[in-house]
Amino acid sequence: MTVRTRFAPSPTGYLHIGGARTALFSWLHARQNQGAFVLRIEDTDAERSTPEAVQAILDGLSWLGLDWDEGPFFQSQRTERYREVIHQLFEGGQAYHCYCTKEELDTMREEQRAQGKKPMYDGRCRQRTEPREGVSPVVRFKAPERGKTVVEDRIHGTVAFDNRELDDLIIARSDGSPTYNLTVVVDDWDMGITDVIRGDDHLNNTPRQMQILQALGAEPPRYAHVPMILGEDKKRLSKRHGAVSVLQYKEDGFLPEALVNGLARLGWSHGDDEIFARDDLLRLFAVESVGKTASVFNQEKLVWLNGHYIREREPADLVEPFKDQLRKRGGDPEAVTDLIPVIESLQERSKTIAEMADTGLFFFRDFEELDEKAAKKNLKPAVEEPLQAVRDGLAALDAWSGEAVHQVIQDVVDAREMKFGKVAQPIRVAVSGGAVSPPIDVTLQLLGQSTTIERLDRALVYIRERAAQAE
Structure with a gap:
């Protein structure tokens, strides 16, 4: 007997977490048994069913990689x-x-x-x-x-x-x-x-x-x-728990493999393991191993999983989702010739592609104002002289590289018997606008010499104007 499973959503809304998990379990069972996975749209509620909801279901399944063998069949037909x-x-x-x-x-x-x-x-x-x-x-x-x-x-x-x-x-x-x-x-x-x-x-x-x-x-x-899925307060899962459309997770910078991993762990387990690639699920998943009690959806764990998969991805595979997130923020992906080094500098510490874009946006779009809290803390009169020395040293470089940039900063802090971070952090705020960026030598290398000098000059003006106001 050929195994045939189905996923039969009603197109009266988006594809949500519960529906996506049902689709995943059905898809896994079919694939494990060399069977067929059938997609059926239960659209007999004509007043509430919409073409937009149908498309959202199809797009959500496709993004998760849950390909169907037959359908979609429509009950209305x-x-x-x-x-x-x-x-x-x-x-x-x-x-x-x-x-x-x-x-x-x-x-x-x-x-x-x-x-x-x-x-x-x-x-x-x-x-x-x-x-x-x-x-x-x-x-x-x-x-x-x-x-x-x-x-x-x-x-x-x-x-x-x-x-x-x-x-x-x-x-x-x-x-x-x-x-x-x-x-x-x-x-x-x-x-x-x-x-x-x-x-x-x-x-x-x-x-x-x-x-x-x-x-x-x-x-x-x-x-x-x-069993049903509950929020962390043990109440039925709803939007306040993060139970949004599957495609919203894509919009928020999640990777499909992270969501698939997270969905599989809602009611199913294999020992104490948390990380399950798709091949692992196809090898290990069993319907009979799903628990009888309700499972709890943990948004923090999903974010942690997403960070893991971002680090595991080849940087080239992150280029397109990274570009999408940059455009949403008004960044120009073409402002940097090669995105791979930028992605490599960001992916180790980022939990979502959206976070990557937020942290790296200064590479792709100039900022009008410095982050007020970061600037007040780091761009003080005491750093004006070493910051000026760094600026002049960087401007004098004939060859721009991470090693050369690092050496200029190191020479400045050594001459003044300062800790490296006491100068590196003001530089970071000056060139990125905020308190977070990749390592400073990597940041400046990717930003380029002319942009770095321009932004350091603006920061020095900020320090001087602030000092003048305080007098």
Whole structure:
């Protein structure tokens, strides 16, 4: 049997962390078994589904490297097929029209509650043969009334549902449109899905879907219901926890391999290991190893993982995302002929590509003002004379290199019996505008002689003007 998994998002919003993890687990299971990964778009909610959301889902999966083998298939294009199956259930005596009004259903449930019973549909229209004038009926599935429906879940184990607790669910609304529990069953059946991996909020739907499949003479797939994801406060994951669109992480300077690694660790583990490249996941991941309890999304750990993968990447592979981040900040990537040395100087200490761009922006865009806090702390009258000496020494260099730059600064601090950092940090503030940059000799080498001298001159003017104001 060829393993066939699916990812079936609703395009009513962005691809979020929970959906991306489901897609990853389904993709891994298919790839491990040389199977097929099917993409299905559940867009029957016409009012809330948008083309933009569909595209965001496709773009998010592509960025994560979760390539699909078939699809995307759209439920909105399969309406006739759903009607065929509803008709088939009617013909087999396994579906019926229900003419109950909302008011009648509300009254029925209130009476059940008053009697201490579970509120559920009591099947009163099961034997009805005559239509009810003025009422557009829904279609209900005639569920078995005795016995149990047993779900052999690959994560939660055996879960048995008493059929007396499962009422006749609606499979078509009064306007004829099919409901979720019908469409998902037909799609899984038609598409030959063998393994369904989804959130455990769907576990209670599973016995109903199995009953419909069995009524159609179809073999239910194997199910694995993954636990929900919580924020660090142990509450359901939301935007305040960082649960934004997958593509927002791309915008914020994360690498796809970091997010894939982070997603895989949400509910799954392999010993105490934290770092899992894609090949590791394909070798080690097992659906049965996913935990039963909710997992906690840790934004700090994701940032740490991203820093690891930035350091692991070849600098050439970071050029394009680095350029994108520079442009967002008004930087000109063409201002530096060779970006590789700049990236090499930044990637060791950066946790995101956005941080790299923030730290290195001064290479690509001149700054109008110095960072006020850094300037007040470092550009004081006491450093004017050594800073001037460094400026003059650098201006006199015939060959501009990191070694030559370092030697000029070293000579100045040695002659004055100063610590290297006492001069290097004011230089850093002068040329970068702030308190953070790569090592100072690397910074000046990459910045170039003329730009370095120009910015040192501006810093010296700043020191003198500040001293004059203080008099």
